[in-house]
Amino acid sequence: MLRWFLGGRDAQSSVEKSPVLGIGEEQPKNWFTELQVLKGHFDIVRFLVQIDDFRFASAGDDGLVLVWNVETGEQLQELRGHSQQITAITTFSSDCASHTSLITASSDRSLSLWDPDSGNRVQTISELQSSVKCLLVLERLSVWLSGGQELCVWNENFQLQCHRQNHSDNGITALVELPKNCVAAAMDKEIMIYRLTVSTDSSISVAEIRCLSDHQDQIRSLINVNGHIKQLNGVFSVHPGSSGMWTVRLQHLDEGSGGLQEGRPRLKCLAHLAVI
Numbered sequence: 001m002l003r004w005f006l007g008g009r010d011a012q013s014s015v016e017k018s019p020v021l022g023i024g025e026e027q028p029k030n031w032f033t034e035l036q037v038l039k040g041h042f043d044i045v046r047f048l049v050q051i052d053d054f055r056f057a058s059a060g061d062d063g064l065v066l067v068w069n070v071e072t073g074e075q076l077q078e079l080r081g082h083s084q085q086i087t088a089i090t091t092f093s094s095d096c097a098s099h100t101s102l103i104t105a106s107s108d109r110s111l112s113l114w115d116p117d118s119g120n121r122v123q124t125i126s127e128l129q130s131s132v133k134c135l136l137v138l139e140r141l142s143v144w145l146s147g148g149q150e151l152c153v154w155n156e157n158f159q160l161q162c163h164r165q166n167h168s169d170n171g172i173t174a175l176v177e178l179p180k181n182c183v184a185a186a187m188d189k190e191i192m193i194y195r196l197t198v199s200t201d202s203s204i205s206v207a208e209i210r211c212l213s214d215h216q217d218q219i220r221s222l223i224n225v226n227g228h229i230k231q232l233n234g235v236f237s238v239h240p241g242s243s244g245m246w247t248v249r250l251q252h253l254d255e256g257s258g259g260l261q262e263g264r265p266r267l268k269c270l271a272h273l274a275v276i
Contacts, residue, residue: 002038002045002058002068036073040066047089051100051116059086065104067116077119082106090135092144094156105132105146113158123158136175136183141196143204147172147185153196153204161204164194176222182209186219 043061050056051067055076059065063086065079084107092113093100101122102114109131113123130149137144143161146152149171152163166172166187174186181196193210 002041002048038068038073038075040064040075040078043085047086049089049091049102051091051102055116057089057102057116059089059104061085063106063108065089065102065114067119077116079104079114079116079119079121081112081121081124082108082110084108087131087133088135088146090137090144092137092156093139094142103135103137103144105135107131111146111158125158130171133171133173134175136177138177138181138183138196141181141198141204143196145175145183147175151185151194151206153206162206164206164208170218174219174222176224178224184222184224186222188218189213189215191219191222 038058041058041060041062041064045058045060047059048056054070055067056070057065057067057079063080063082063084065086066075067077067079068074069076079102082104086104086106088105090103091100092103099115099117102116104112104114106112109126109128111125111128111132112121114120115122128148132146132148134147135144136147142156144154144156146154148166150163150165151172153161155161168187168190170188172185172187176184178184178193181198183194183196185192185194191212192208193212194206195209197205197207199205
């Protein structure tokens with residue numbers, strides 16, 4: 001279930017109907033007013049991605065990807081094909097295509113390329129060694145990366161270019177793009193910095209250039225902020241009534257020496273981590 005909040009746009013043209021629960025017009029409205037409840041999923045929704053100015057997609061534990069109209073909240077497409085939960089989703093625009101596609105990963109150890117216009121699954125990579133936990137598109141190189149027990153680099157035709165085996169229990173759980181064809185990968189309590197190199201014959205290789213290991217627990221997310229990395233390290237209890245503590249560290253890229261330097265902790269908060 002998705003909940004739709006007031007965001008400055010009014011519903012316009014109508015499209016094919018799907019169950020949308022409207023909220024009463026009599027309630028006062030502000031920026032956090034709930035306007036609609038979008039129904040279509042049968043389990044927890046974990047991912048939302050914007051396709052273009054008019055559509056977004058949702059995915060989660062039911063293995064479905066649903067495409068929605070941004071202005072009306074109407075369901076446009078239902079993408080079926082994965083047999084287990086979705087573990088990652090991203091948009092991808094290739095040089096030879098004029099529209100945006102969707103790439104999904106699932107616990108069924110497969111990767112899929114979808115056309116959100118028709119709802120068709122265009123390509124599938126199955127029988128991977130393990131589930132993919134994160135995806136990252138590098139537009140300037142026209143490639144995309146998948147992270148799990150392996151770090152794999154794929155071209156726009158879903159062809160494997162190179163890969164590196166990882167030796168951590170949880171594998172790669174987050175990826176973020178850095179300057180100079182570098183990427184940061186979160187693995188347990190460490191962040192590995194890799195550099196992608198394109199040779200004269202257009203082949204791509206991946207080399208590890210640095211390891212950051214200052215965290216005390218598993219890193220949950222990485223965010224690139226103008227060439228910086230924000231790491232969200234979460235340690236919390238799931239018992240009812242307990243609070244969680246999140247530590248946010250800021251590390252900046254020193255372009256002169258090609259390394260990363262750690263800044264002082266910037267924020268510590270209790271209970272709920274809001275947008276930073």
